[in-house]
Amino acid sequence: MKKLIAGNWKMNGSLAANEALVQAMLAGIGSPKADVALCAPAPYLSQLQLLLNGSPIAWGSQDVSAHEQGAFTGEVSAAMLRDFACRYAIVGHSERRQYHGETDAVVAEKAQRALAAGITPIVCVGETLAEREAGVTEEVVKRQLAAVIHLVGHCITEIVVAYEPVWAIGTGKTATPEQAQAVHAVLRAQLKAATPHPERIQILYGGSMNAANAATLLAQPDIDGGLIGGASLKAPDFLQIVAAANAQ
Ligand code: PEP
Numbered sequence: 001m002k003k004l005i006a007g008n009w010k011m012n013g014s015l016a017a018n019e020a021l022v023q024a025m026l027a028g029i030g031s032p033k034a035d036v037a038l039c040a041p042a043p044y045l046s047q048l049q050l051l052l053n054g055s056p057i058a059w060g061s062q063d064v065s066a067h068e069q070g071a072f073t074g075e076v077s078a079a080m081l082r083d084f085a086c087r088y089a090i091v092g093h094s095e096r097r098q099y100h101g102e103t104d105a106v107v108a109e110k111a112q113r114a115l116a117a118g119i120t121p122i123v124c125v126g127e128t129l130a131e132r133e134a135g136v137t138e139e140v141v142k143r144q145l146a147a148v149i150h151l152v153g154h155c156i157t158e159i160v161v162a163y164e165p166v167w168a169i170g171t172g173k174t175a176t177p178e179q180a181q182a183v184h185a186v187l188r189a190q191l192k193a194a195t196p197h198p199e200r201i202q203i204l205y206g207g208s209m210n211a212a213n214a215a216t217l218l219a220q221p222d223i224d225g226g227l228i229g230g231a232s233l234k235a236p237d238f239l240q241i242v243a244a245a246n247a248q
Helices: 013-028 042-052 080-082 093-102 104-116 129-133 137-158 177-194 214-216 237-247
Strands: 004-006 035-039 057-061 088-091 120-125 159-164 203-206 225-228
Touching: 004 129, 004 159, 004 203, 004 237, 013 042, 013 057, 013 237, 035 080, 035 088, 035 159, 080 104, 093 159, 093 214, 104 120, 104 137, 120 137, 129 137, 137 177, 159 177, 177 203, 177 214, 214 225, 225 237
Parallel strands: 004 035, 004 225, 035 057, 057 088, 088 120, 120 159, 159 203, 203 225
Antiparallel strands: none
16 A cells, blocks of 8 residues: 655744745655655645645645534634645644544544545544553544544545554654554554455554654554654655655
8 A cells, every 4th residue: 555644734834934845845755656745734725735736745734624614713614625625634633632622523523524525534543641551542542533433434445544642742752663553453453344445544653753763663564654743844854754655
């Protein structure tokens, strides 16, 4: 399966900084074997559309509303993302779950809205440090993914899953390849119960993936790519991760 390397800029960037970053990425991207995408804050999606249209780099949002339209001040609908040709929408990032109270059910609704608009949701799941220490990692990620399977099971092969242990996000602490692979295998088995084609669903690892550790993580049998936070803000680092994915 093709690998996917998706950058998550989080709440970083400016028109000038984005332009420089994207131009540096375009200068070095070549013709990647892997799928590549950048997920930007909503105000910059039109800039990414202008800069990336026709390039090998797709773009996406970091969230999408669970509602179709109407009186939801501040929210951005899937149809709006579609207007800017977003290919992906991250849903259920742990920062959204943690700071904005997004439940498994809301995350599933967001995934459903994205799919209905022809946008691939990148569904994030992952346990906190306390949950890992309590031995409930599998239970947590399975519960999070089950909510999405429950709502969009009929088109589950259209989603991307990202396993992001919360304790590894932005901390410099990466899951070992074995730790990550073990959870990815659990997720793959869960998807297998929902579709005869679980191998078609890219399961990304996210959590301090960087130029130095990408190759060993991406070599694991059930790690189909990476969701990259910090390292997606530096063109050379991001390009090295893409190169590691191309080499698989
Ligand atoms: C993320 O925000 O999805 C992420 C994985 O961040 P980082 O790579 O900075 O840990």
